[in-house]
Amino acid sequence: MKHGRHENRIMDLRYSRQLALPGFGADEQARLAASRVLVIGAGGLGSSVIPSLAAAGVGTIGIVDDDTVELSNLHRQLIHGMADVGRSKVASAVAAVAALNPETTVIAVPERLTAATALELFADFDLVLDGSDNFVTRYLASDAATLTGIPLVWGSVSQYGGQASVAVPGGPGYRDLFPSPPPPGSVLSCEAGGVMPTVVALVGSIMSTEAIKLITGIGAPLTGRVTIVDALTGSFRELSFAKDPTAAPITSLIDYETFCGASTADGITPATLAERTDEFTLLDVREPWEAVLVSLPGSTLIPLGSLSQRLAEIDSSKPVMAYCHHGVRSAGARAILAAAGFDASHLTGGIDAWAVDLDPAMTRY
Known part of the structure; x- marks a missing residue:
């Protein structure tokens, strides 16, 4: 009994500043501890999202990524360090979470998310956060979340700006905002166009906040709305959007490489x-x-x-x-x-x- 009381006191101290928030109490903290959140990508956005969720007390975090840490990642992917260069990003993230909050269980998935694995993987979680850096994965994550009935928080960054939103079952989602992908290569990647590291942190923080709100039930989720960040002006603006009544329903996953024009054909x-x-x-x-x-x-x-x-x-x-x-x-x-x-x-x-x-x-x- 004494050991149990000691552990409770430690937990109360760890989360005391959250528990002091109006409308946020033991029940909300318990919901975080019981939650299972899947994070797609342990790169820029994932590096902000993963430690934020672990620090807040999310009980289980799944991390799916097939990439390794490169030196050029480190200016924005702060979950990794010099000693991690050449290491699997998932392995590096797992170690970082263990050092930050040993109470959080991490499920490591060191592979690329594909249409063959997405539905089974998503079904094991309550919420998905998409921090990927390509349209193939974004459309796949959106459709898989729709088919499994799981809320999705997504974010993206480019150069000095970024955006984030939330899709819940039955509500407007990524495809309502972007019915079709842009032409291949028309949107600059981080390596081609650059990215302001603090923008990644800003968008990642918004995504983490939305995840905590969805899990605990506090506040109003960012559904049907996109928050857009412009770091050069220091401004935020909001774009509202609705479900497209003419859109074809999502009934199965497709070939997203071909859909996005990123097929390896030729x-x-x-x-x-x-x-x-x-x-x-x-x-x-x-x-x-x-x-x-x-x-x-x-x-x-x-x-x-x-x-x-x-x-x-x-x-x-x-x-x-x-x-x-x-x-x-x-x-x-x-x-x-x-x-x-x-x-x-x-x-x-x-x-x-x-x-x-x-x-x-x-x-x-």
């Missing part, structure tokens, strides 16, 4: 390209600063954003092989080139996959 692996390099015109569609760090010899550099206006600069005497960092922008480049009449393909997995598969000494960023 892609060539690093091993294949290495054997046939002389057969292609190599086209680097990254930004100039990325090419300075590392590039394939003999490449022509034309950033994706200006590709349509600079097609005349490309040597079309051979098939064109586009490449980027991870293969997303290059897939968009291949589509642009094909539409313009070029014989084009792209490097599956990008130059990062080339480094992993063929040249571990190559700089990864």
Whole structure:
């Protein structure tokens, strides 16, 4: 009995500043302790969300991510440190949660979320937070949450801004706001366009707050509304949206790679390209600063954003092989080139996959 009372006193001290909040008491704290929350991504947004949920007392946190920590992550992914470079992001996050709050159980899923695994994975949780950095995963997470009847908190960041919202069963969701994905490569990734690290923390904090509200029942969830952050002006604005009555119902998961135009069709692996390099015109569609760090010899550099206006600069005497960092922008480049009449393909997995598969000494960023 004494041991139990001692543990209760420790718990009361740990969460005393939450328990002192108006409308937030022992029942709300107990709901957090009993909750099971799945976080998609242990990168920028996940690095803010995961420790916030653990510190607040969420009982079980699932973390799904197949990536490893890179040096360029550390300016914004504060859950990881120098000693974690090269380590699985999930493993690093698990260690961070254990150090912060040993009362939180972590379920590690060191793999990419796919349509084959999403429904079974989601069914084991009460709430999902999507901190992914690509449209393929965002649409997949939205549809999987709809099919499993689980609330979804999502956020995204780009350069100096970001946004966050909540979808609850039966209410307006991600597809009502964005019925179809943007053209591949039209939205700059963090490595291409950059990202203000504090914006990631801002949006992550909003997501964590919404999760706590949904779990405990306090406040009004951000449903049917999107909070938009502009760090350059220091402003926040809100956009309201409603459920689209004409939208087709979500009845099953689909091929999201094809839906988002990010399919690896017409892609060539690093091993294949290495054997046939002389057969292609190599086209680097990254930004100039990325090419300075590392590039394939003999490449022509034309950033994706200006590709349509600079097609005349490309040597079309051979098939064109586009490449980027991870293969997303290059897939968009291949589509642009094909539409313009070029014989084009792209490097599956990008130059990062080339480094992993063929040249571990190559700089990864």
